[in-house]
Amino acid sequence: MHPGLVPGISVEEQRNDFRIDKIVFTVAATAILAFIAWGVTMPDSVANAASVAFDWAITDAGWLLNLTMMFALITMAYIGFSRLGRIKLGLDDEEPEFGRFSWIAMMFAAGIGVGIFFYGPSEPLSHFLTPPPHTVEGGAVEALHSGLAQAHYHWGLSPWAAYALVGGAIAYSSYRRGRVPLISSIFKPLFGARDTDGPFGKAIDIMALITTLFGTAATLGLSAVQIGQGVTIIRGAGAVTNTTLIIIIALLGCAFIISAVSGVARGVRSLSNINITLTLGFVVFVFLCGPTLLLLNLIPSSILTYLDEFLPMMSKDLSWGEETIEFQSVWTGLLLGRWIAWTPFVGMFVARISRGRTLREFTLVTIIAPTLILIMAFTVFGGTAINFNREDRPGFDGSASGEEVLFNVFAQLPLSTITPFILIAVLGIxxxxxxxxxxxxxxxxxxxxDPTPHKAVVVFWGICMMGIAIVMLLTGGEEVLSGLQNLTILSALPFCLxxxxxxxxxxxxxxxxxAFIRRTYARTAVENAVVRGILEHGDDFELSVEQASDGRGAGSDFDSAADRYTEWYQRTDEEGEKVDYDFETGEWSDSYDPEEEATKSQSDSDSDSDSEHPDPHDKD
Incomplete structure (x- = not known):
């Protein structure tokens, strides 16, 4: 088959032998278990080592985080707005599995809910009271808008461009090229199957797994901190202790194990939908019961300020001085590191729900829709917290922690006696x-x-996540976030490369x-035909498909037999041996004769030269 006529291959059409990858599992599990043992037995040692490494990473390598996000945004903009955007994340005739509303709703569920609650009220308030260096005066009107813009930068276009990059690459690789959904599979065009299936590919998958572990463990730690704060408010107790947080993680860990073992996936999805509804309900509740008029004005002004200051915020690095580096270590570096650590998980999640979309639609919706939702949530929560500060209400002078600011906001609004219970339930789910x-x-x-891995493997990695979350809490001491930021960014930095x-x-x-090949053929064929038509017939000519003379064909400069274009759809069995596959019927044949195949290929090639010329009017 000519490479321009292949309709695409989904991973389900391949004959894969899914089983535990002993090398990836053993190396990653050994490293993680050793780290957990080190952190539990000697938390001070881990904290000191992580602190030293973190200081080096922010000072000497923090530029790599900004650069990675910048190139991810540029790359996805190029893919979305160029001819590549017409390509589908699936077969030529494949339709999306989910409606657009459900698709966006599930995207929103990809782990950003906890961030909305933990950082939504506290981060804009912090930037308002203590703006980034070399910007505006703290507490001024300008700080209100620049503080929200800074939060939008941390949670907006840049992280979702990185998620779209990984998600789009995995979806394309698996549902269009038929490769297994692994990070290493994305690199086959550059390094070939031999390297990506060998030690090089194993190293990439191990790195992605460890990065995912640290990134998700940080989020679980934040959830535990917020739940602990809610429990202390309800009980009227003092400060949250690490012992309380570890108990919370253990209890929620038991709930996770029950969920994973029982296979109540449908119930979990239903709970996720309930959570999304409740989260958006909280945003609407604060909008209506808070300073509504101020928020109505802040939403457009904060968006425009964010767009206006986007490039200056992206440019901040060591060249701006020590104060900027200190700010980066507390905010930008921490959050960008978390987003990069989350790219394998969120990317794979987004890939699974985006099948059948064109890359143009995928890029625009994946980047813009969650960004707008987050901007709305941060403007409502953050703008309300800042307004309470300007009204001198207690708990908003900058001395409260992030989790305290969240509950302080709802304490100032109606139904304050029941909202902590609902918040705890949402965070627990x-x-x-x-x-x-x-x-x-x-x-x-x-x-x-394997898209449906063994339950024992799933439970094992879940327990490891909770173990790392506990280590983060132990290494953080009084300042829990210090442990989170140090360990997360250290796991994310190598993944930037x-x-x-x-x-x-x-x-x-x-x-x-x-599809790109067909589009290139179509453009070349039409341009050649129009030039020839004007030269030979003036204004009176029409286009038709026929045999072209040497050097004048649509693909005269295209080597359609090159391995780059043909090797990916040559089928193999579970052992890597070549087998025949009929694209028309979708049927396999275990017999494969190289000599017969060579004869067939030559016959097909001769037939191509006579009849297989794509329609120049084909708009696919």
Whole structure:
């Protein structure tokens, strides 16, 4: 078959032997268990080592975080708005599995709910009271808008461009090229199957797994901190202790294990939908019961300020001085590191729900829709907290922790006696569903891309996540976030290099896609035909498809037999041996004769030269 006529291959059409990858699982599990043992037995040692490494990372390598996010945004903008955007994340005739509303709703559920509650009220308030260096005066009117813009930068276009990069690459690789859904599979266009299936690919998958573990563990830790704060408010007790947080993680961990073992996936999805509804309900509640008029004005002004200051915020690095580096270590570096650590998990999640979309629709919706939702939530929560500060209400002078600011906001609003209970329930469900989803993704990573990994593997990685969350809490001491930021960014920094190479590999892969080939043929054929028609017939000519003379064909400069264009759809069995596959019927044949195949290929090639010329009017 001519490479321009291949309709695409889904991973389900391949004959894969899914089982635990002993190398990936053993190496990653050994490293994680050793780290947990080190953190539990010697938390001070882990904290000191992480602090030293973190200081080096922010000072000497923090630029890599900004650069990775910048190139991810540029890469996805190029893919979305160029001819590559017409390519589908699936077969040529495949339709999306989910409606657009459900698709966006599930995207919103990809772990951002906890961040809305933990950072939504406290981060804009912090930027308002203590703006980034070299910007505006704290507490001024300008700080109100720049503080929200800074929060939008941390949670908006940049992180979702990184998620779209990984999600789009995995979806394309699995549902269009038929590869197993692993991070290493994305690199086959650059390094070939031999390297990506060997030690190089194993190293990438191990790195992605460990990065995912640390990124999701940080979110579980934040959930536990918030739940602990809610429990103390309800009980009227003092400060939250690490012992209380560990008990909370253990109890929610038991709920996760029950969920994972019982296989109540449908129930978990229902709980996720309930959580999304409640989260948006809280945003609407604060909007209506808070300073509504101020919020109505802040929403457009904060968006425009965010767009106006986007490039200056992206440019902040060591060259701006020590004060900027200190700000980066507390905010930008911490959050960008978390987003990069989350890219394998969120990317794989987004890939699974985006099948059948074109890359243009995928890019625009995946980046813009969650960004707008987060901007609305942060403006409502953050604007309300800032307004309470300007009214001198207690709990908003900058001395309260992030989790305290959240509950302080709702304490100033109606129904303050019941909202803490609902918040705790929402955060608890977020904990269980996030742990469940992330554990399945990590099970897939350690099971050669198996979309339904063994339950024991899923539970194992879930327990490891909670173990790392406990280590983060122990190493953080009084300042819990210090442990979270140090460990998360250290796991994410090496993965920046993986993402940078992934951008190149993804674009290279897309430029050899059948739809791209057809589009190139169509443009060349039409341009050649129009020039020839004017030269030979003036104004009176029409286009038709016929045999072209040497050097004048639509694909005269295209080597349609090159391995780059044909090797990916040559089928193999579970052992890697070549087998025949009929694209028309979708049927396999275990027999394969190389000599017969060579004869057949030559016959097909001769037939191509006579009849297989794509329609120049084909708009696919």
């Amino acid at each position: 977020f904990f269980v569903t996030s742990a469940d989803s992330a554990s399945i993704v990590m099970g897939t990573m350690s099971s050669k891309g 993986v993402l940078m190479v992934m951008m190149v590999s993804f674009v290279v892969d897309l430029r050899s896609d059948p």
